[in-house]
Amino acid sequence: MRQNWIRHFELQLLNHNGVGVNLSDFKVNFKIEWHDINQPRIATYIKIYNLSTDTTNNIIGKEYSKIRIIAGYSGIAPEVDASQVGTVRPVDPTQSGQRDGQNFGMIFSGDIRFAITGRDNPTDTFVLIQAIDGHDAFINSTISLTLAAGYTLEDEYNILLNNLAPFSITSGFRPVFPLSRSPRGRVFYGMTRDYLDNIARQCKATWQFVDGCLDMVPKDQAVHPAIVLNSETGLIGMPQQTMDAGVNVRCLINPNIRLNGLIQLDQASIYRIALPDSAIRAAKDKIIPAETNGIITTEIPSADSKSESENLPASLATDGIYIVRSITITGDTRGQDWYMDMMCEARENTDKVSDSTLLKTGA
Structure with a gap:
């Protein structure tokens, strides 16, 4: 052997x-x-x-x-x-x-x-x-029941989770629910997924069925600690800073990296991009990236309009820790492809993303 x-x-x-x-x-x-x-x-x-x-x-x-x-x-x-x-x-x-x-x-x-x-x-x-x-549960799960006054958002979550039990869906990552109670009762009638959308909005989260679990992850939380990516742990090439969607990263397939989990990069390894011509023309002063609370941003000083300050390089994290917001996995068991292509963003970033990015990340 x-x-x-x-x-x-x-x-x-x-x-x-x-x-x-x-x-x-x-x-x-x-x-x-x-x-x-x-x-x-x-x-x-x-x-x-x-x-x-x-x-x-x-x-x-x-x-x-x-x-x-x-x-x-x-x-x-x-x-x-x-x-x-x-x-x-x-x-x-x-x-x-x-x-x-x-x-x-x-x-x-x-x-x-x-x-x-x-x-x-x-x-x-x-x-x-x-x-x-989770297609069967997503398409076919419906609900029809009533909750009395005084229920909490967690109560609502639990009845929806119980409603998903026939589809073999169990609880996965869940948010911290607010403790406030509803002053009125409520009738639930319709698709389970629509009520999950409502809970997710109130928790500032997104939800999915993943490997038989219901994951509901707030935007400011991560499903696993930072996994270090470098040339010795599967990183391919150099991470690429983008204009509107954070940092694009390619690595070898690693099942430990999950959506909404954390990865850690060597900040020096990220390929930084130049500003577009429109931004250079709009700037009245020298453009210097600013660091605030560990986030590096780029703004056009004295820009005359909002449009001139858009389409700038995405924020970077000084500690090199990023949240994974999108994963595309490609593989060929007899060929070269064995990759995870990830779109990641710095924690606590406040970038405005493009419509195409919104479709992928739900930001």
């Missing part, structure tokens, strides 16, 4: 009873979009190559309803049984994601919504799957 850091990958297709097959030994391409909005995480595509006709028909049909991807890196390369390469294996029910002592874990779990077959060339066929995390 040789010692080496290698990629770890598992692709599991499951039926409603949690029984299924493991397709980890096949060539697979995938892309997962995970943004800080009140919408489910989505697997844009998962392409599995050169499956048998029977397996293909089972996927296209109604045999499997859920899909899971476990990925990252293993510390030890296992012995490979050549006879098992490229075969369909049953799912081991005892293996369900993060493993102790290993840097791999669940990066996607969701409901299969669409599957088609195709061919890249005369010899390579594929099945393409598109899936959404």
Whole structure:
């Protein structure tokens, strides 16, 4: 057995009873979009190559309803049984994601919504799957009940959570709820997701179903402590400061990094960008970045209009700690891609972001 850091990958297709097959030994391409909005995480595509006709028909049909991807890196390369390469294996029910002592874990779990077959060339066929995390609960969960006067926002959260139990959704990250009580009773009737939107607005948070949990994360909180990213821990290239959305970071797939979690960068490694021509023309004095409470911002001195002070470099954090607001994961089990592309912002920043960024982050 040789010692080496290698990629770890598992692709599991499951039926409603949690029984299924493991397709980890096949060539697979995938892309997962995970943004800080009140919408489910989505697997844009998962392409599995050169499956048998029977397996293909089972996927296209109604045999499997859920899909899971476990990925990252293993510390030890296992012995490979050549006879098992490229075969369909049953799912081991005892293996369900993060493993102790290993840097791999669940990066996607969701409901299969669409599957088609195709061919890249005369010899390579594929099945393409598109899936959404928590889709069944998001689309089908409804509520019809009444709360008496004196209920709190946490009471409302708990009844919504109980209403999601039939869809196997449990409580995940939750905010600190205000203690005020409603002076009137309330009738709940409609989609559960609409009432979750209301709670999230009052808590200045966003919510999602993630791996079977309801996560509701306020904008000023993080779901995990800072994970250091550098050339020795998976950072690829130099983080890039942007005009309106913080800092763009690329690293190798790391399941420990989650949406609304923290990462720590070497501030000197961030590639700083220049001002646009319009900002230079608008400035009447020399432009010097200002530091306030650990946040580095750039403003145009003596700008004549609001429009002239917009489209400036995003704020940076002097301590190098950023909140992850968007993650795109791309992988190819037989190719180069094995990346997480993240859009991050400095803590406590007050930047005004563009409409395209708002669609991704819900800011």
